[in-house]
Amino acid sequence: MILDLDIGNTLSKWRLKDTVSSEIRSRGAVWTREEWRPGSDIPDLDVVEAVRISSVARQTVLRETVGLLRRQVGAVYVARSTAEALGVTNGYEDPGRLGVDRWMGALASYQLAGGCCSVDCGSAITIDFVLPGGRHLGGYILPGLRLMKESLQLGTRNVAIDPDSEADELLAPGKNTVEAVNHGIYMAAVSAVNRIYSEVCDREGVALPLLLTGGDARVVSRGIRVPHAVWPDMVYGGLEACFPLTVAERAGRMSGAPRVPAPVALEKIRAGLAFSTLL
Numbered sequence: 712m713i714l715d716l717d718i719g720n721t722l723s724k725w726r727l728k729d730t731v732s733s734e735i736r737s738r739g740a741v742w743t744r745e746e747w748r749p750g751s752d753i754p755d756l757d758v759v760e761a762v763r764i765s766s767v768a769r770q771t772v773l774r775e776t777v778g779l780l781r782r783q784v785g786a787v788y789v790a791r792s793t794a795e796a797l798g799v800t801n802g803y804e805d806p807g808r809l810g811v812d813r814w815m816g817a818l819a820s821y822q823l824a825g826g827c828c829s830v831d832c833g834s835a836i837t838i839d840f841v842l843p844g845g846r847h848l849g850g851y852i853l854p855g856l857r858l859m860k861e862s863l864q865l866g867t868r869n870v871a872i873d874p875d876s877e878a879d880e881l882l883a884p885g886k887n888t889v890e891a892v893n894h895g896i897y898m899a900a901v902s903a904v905n906r907i908y909s910e911v912c913d914r915e916g917v918a919l920p921l922l923l924t925g926g927d928a929r930v931v932s933r934g935i936r937v938p939h940a941v942w943p944d945m946v947y948g949g950l951e952a953c954f955p956l957t958v959a960e961r962a963g964r965m966s967g968a969p970r971v972p973a974p975v976a977l978e979k980i981r982a983g984l985a986f987s988t989l990l
């Protein structure tokens with residue numbers, strides 16, 4: 712078995728993948744916001760032959776986790792943001808500073824779709840662009856839905872946005888504090904993604920496939936006006952592409968990869984942008 716770990720600022724996600732069949736056997740998430748006890752909730756390591764890790768947690772957390780895993784597992788691969796990988800050149804002035812989850816997402820999306828916009832709706836919402844040909848432009852970071860809500864301190868922090876709500880409801884004016892906050896932050900998040908996507912496609916003169924991941928991807932997706940796909944395993948896809956271990960991975964296949972969404976024509980994106988800036 713392969714154990715894949717995606718350690719974020721809110722949740723540490725794990726999944727077990729069969730080395731032979733490439734099937735996902737199990738998966739889970741551990742709440743890691745206040746504290747992360749390395750190893751405590753990770754599956755039985757006896758069956759694990761290799762571990763692949765993407766972590767944006769503090770260095771000490773990663774060091775402890777890797778130390779613990781190395782004692783029990785033969786191969787431990789830790790992803791890093793580099794200046795170049797898999798045909799993509801990192802757009803950051805200091806490539807190592809780009810969040811490795813963003814780098815994994817961008818690499819996976821590029822491998823799947825070529826030039827792309829990859830959006831990760833987690834603790835933070837990150838939006839990254841890679842042009843056809845592989846130039847990563849850099850990206851945008853804004854607070855995620857939960858962080859936005861917590862920063863308001865209006866006593867609504869524990870009232871989550873119902874992920875099954877329709878975008879129409881979530882974009883309507885709120886009729887009480889909870890609604891006003893939830894609809895406000897939802898509007899902020901989806902407007903930012905819609906606008907940033909259109910602005911960058913316009914600047915660069917190319918309509919790019921748009922891919923979403925992260926804990927809030929499903930609900931954000933409902934408010935996105937252009938064609939796109941939700942890919943929950945996008946960060947894992949980057950790990951598979953960087954450290955291919957199974958036959959399927961060596962052939963370039965990433966588990967759970969969606970169909971590539973065909974973007975709308977650039978003229979339509981530009982028309983939408985012109986319309987929204989005229990109003």
Ligand SMILES: Nc1ncnc2c1ncn2[C@@H]1O[C@H](COP(=O)(O)OP(=O)(O)O)[C@@H](O)[C@H]1O
Nearest residue numbers: 719720721722832833834835856857925926927
């Ligand atoms: N069941 C859930 N538990 C925790 N957070 C959730 C859940 N469902 C959705 N979320 C949202 O997803 C975010 C965490 O998403 P995730 O992509 O795992 O973040 P990160 O990678 O930053 O840890 C939370 O900030 C919250 O807004």
Ligand SMILES: CC(C)(COP(=O)(O)O)[C@@H](O)C(=O)NCCC(=O)O
Nearest residue numbers: 719720767808809810812833834835
């Ligand atoms: C921006 C992030 C905090 C997002 O992390 P997440 O919301 O997935 O937990 C993470 O990618 C990070 O720590 N990045 C380093 C800073 C940067 O990318 O510029």
Ligand SMILES: [K+]
Nearest residue numbers: 831833835837
């Ligand atoms: K994120």
